[in-house]
Amino acid sequence: MKETSLDIKDLQLNALLEVTQAVNNNLPEDDLLKIYKFTLLADLKINKLALYTEQKEGWVCRVNFGTKNDLIGNPLPDKYLKLKNEIGVVETSFDEFDSVFPVYHKSKLLSVVFIKSDAKLGVQNRFLNALTNIILVAIENKRLARQQMEQEAYRRELEIAKKVQNFLFPKELPKIERLQIEAFYLPHHDVGGDYYDYIQIDEHRFLACIADVSGKGVPAALLMSNFQASLRALVRQTKDLLEIVTELNHTTFVSGNAENFITFFAGIYDFKTKSLEYINCGHNEIILKSGSTIELLNDGTTVLGMFDPLPFIDTQQLNNIDEFFLFAYTDGLTETFNEKDEDFGFDRLLKIIKQDCPKDLSHLHDEILKVLNEFKGERAFHDDITMLSCLIQNK
Structure with missing residues (x-):
């Protein structure tokens, strides 16, 4: 049991290092989401996942695996936008998933993640939340930087x-x-x-x-x-x-x-x-x-x-x-x-x-x-x- 716990921590550490390196290398948003997806598949034994973020067309699914139907692009039910900013999963009646948790950056909701896992998440719950937070905050920072660059370019054009x-x-x-x-x-x-x-x-x-x-x-x-x-x-x-x-x-x-x-x-x-x-x-x-x-x-x-x-x-x-x-x-x-x-x-x-x-x-x-x-x-x-x-x- 002790060895299993150490193995899990080792996997978690390697996953964090890989994600941090990807962020530092300024990889595109789609690549960061792919790394996130494969990390969860390989290291956390999560069977099903759907990650929703806010886009121009509203809150839609951006990362999805394990479900019967492809959820990419599907809208998020409004009730899940009211989840409180707490570390921990909440039981959900959403099809094929047993848990859901929100990801916040300060007071802003960045994502809503649905999961189903055969293993009990336990202490892995904090890691899953942290990993998701790192990825999404990096993506949010990219968006803000891109927006700032566009505004600066427009300002110069305007001048x-x-x-x-x-x-x-x-x-x-x-x-x-x-x-x-x-x-x-x-x-x-x-x-x-x-x-x-x-x-x-x-x-x-x-x-x-x-x-x-x-x-x-x-x-x-x-x-x-x-x-x-x-x-x-x-x-x-x-x-x-x-x-x-x-x-x-x-x-x-x-x-x-x-x-x-x-x-x-x-x-x-x-x-x-x-x-x-x-x-x-x-x-x-x-x-x-x-x-x-x-x-x-x-x-x-x-x-x-x-x-x-x-x-x-x-x-x-x-x-x-x-x-x-x-x-x-x-x-x-x-x-x-x-x-x-x-x-x-x-x-x-x-x-x-x-x-x-x-x-x-x-x-x-x-x-x-x-x-x-x-x-x-x-x-x-x-x-x-x-x-x-x-x-x-x-x-």
């Missing part, structure tokens, strides 16, 4: 995206007598997929634009940064809006793998000819106000990046306009919801714009945000919000 996005927007916007431009940008996440720009073409002409990419976060910001770089390069080569948009569509189609699209509005105003040429690529209705007249700029083509070539495309030109106000925005503005699940909508926005022609564009944006915040109440914004206002006084 890069922020720096890239800072280059998207113009550093200065004109605020002179004949031309005032004001912009407001509120990203939903740390980085967003909205974009606006002002590009001076020559002494008489400038381009103003606004865009919104499908998707959120870092991927959207990076796709939009590529779009901005392409636009600025194209404007240096040509002033033809049809040509610019056709090439932008191709670039977006390739960069986004036809899975992401961009809505886009661009207008080129010529102070010399007093004309505005524009194209709307699936973007929201752009509001142009001249005196008391409101015109919605909708014509152009469909969203960019979904079809190559575009199924249709055209530009529109407005002539003999020397004093007007243009307001562009992204759908995060009109699709803001209140506590009754109503959206802010275009009509509420238009009601504000229909007031007297603004002299202070920044004040107009503040007024819109004030009304918007009062409308949404406690509801959070769910998308990026961008506004771009342009006031022309070309007398």
Whole structure:
């Protein structure tokens, strides 16, 4: 009897050494579970075992042997999640098993283990619990380390995206007598997929634009940064809006793998000819106000990046306009919801714009945000919000 006890202790010591070495060697999770399984089979004379851990899909069986049916992937009955953190096995009515014990790390439940053994566990019970604890704590530490690495990688990616996005927007916007431009940008996440720009073409002409990419976060910001770089390069080569948009569509189609699209509005105003040429690529209705007249700029083509070539495309030109106000925005503005699940909508926005022609564009944006915040109440914004206002006084 004494010899048997010594043999068991020797087996237990060897098992602990093997498991500890495997942990120190940083073996993958599946390998650690295999070592655990074969250790129990060879050294502890356990006939049947099922080990359950928490996964994305819930508590499921990860290690199983000896049972009539394969339990891998089977869910754990909820009642076993309430087992107390005590060393010792508890009798169970679970099919084919006679004992169950929980494995805790501090106050967190890591696993629930079901066993059946012909031999009386006795002092082996503590060893079984310790062995399981070592394996599962090692796996938990791996998970936490992996999670930390992923978070760190995302943080670095986010920092890069922020720096890239800072280059998207113009550093200065004109605020002179004949031309005032004001912009407001509120990203939903740390980085967003909205974009606006002002590009001076020559002494008489400038381009103003606004865009919104499908998707959120870092991927959207990076796709939009590529779009901005392409636009600025194209404007240096040509002033033809049809040509610019056709090439932008191709670039977006390739960069986004036809899975992401961009809505886009661009207008080129010529102070010399007093004309505005524009194209709307699936973007929201752009509001142009001249005196008391409101015109919605909708014509152009469909969203960019979904079809190559575009199924249709055209530009529109407005002539003999020397004093007007243009307001562009992204759908995060009109699709803001209140506590009754109503959206802010275009009509509420238009009601504000229909007031007297603004002299202070920044004040107009503040007024819109004030009304918007009062409308949404406690509801959070769910998308990026961008506004771009342009006031022309070309007398």
